[in-house]
Amino acid sequence: MRGPALAVLLILFGAPVAAIAVQPDEVLQDPALEERARGLSRVLRCMVCQNQSIDDSEAPLARDLRLLVRERVSQGDSDQQVLDFLVSRYGEFVLLKPPLEWRTLVLWGLPPAVLIAGMVSLVLLALRRRTTHPQAEALSQEEEQRLSTLVDRTSPKH
Secondary structure (H helix, E strand, O other), X not given: OHHHHHHHHHHHHHOOOOOOOOOHHHOOOOHHHHHHHHHHHHHEEOOOOOOOEOOOOOOHHHHHHHHHHHHHHHOOOOHHHHHHHHHHHHOHHHXXXXXXXXXXXXXXXXXXXXXXXXXXXXXXXXXXXXXXOOOOOOOOHHHHHHHHHHHHHHOOOO
């Protein structure tokens, strides 16, 4: 009896819990339209929370966007038409995952470019250090005798 109860508790507490902020008064009567609206809400960024979808956010602006999405879906707009409308109104920042286009190429390409530039800089620095610090020249016989004399003077006598 303890095994199944423990399994249920682990499932309940171990499963990721999404903070769904959709209020009951926002839900559409048609389940198919509501599912489309929820799908769209999951890919749209809350402009207040920024790293949260409007489906998960409790911010007033996120609620307004959820209502706007439901309104557009109810009017018969396709998913792409709803997204295009919101992008034209708020910019591509409203999308949680903006598409890879020539306008967003800098955003997508900057992190790898910085990483590559850093690696090249480290290699060049290592090569420069090697050339600026040549191997020490061997001591002449006179220098070796002087060193030997100095070592003999400073070494303790037993």
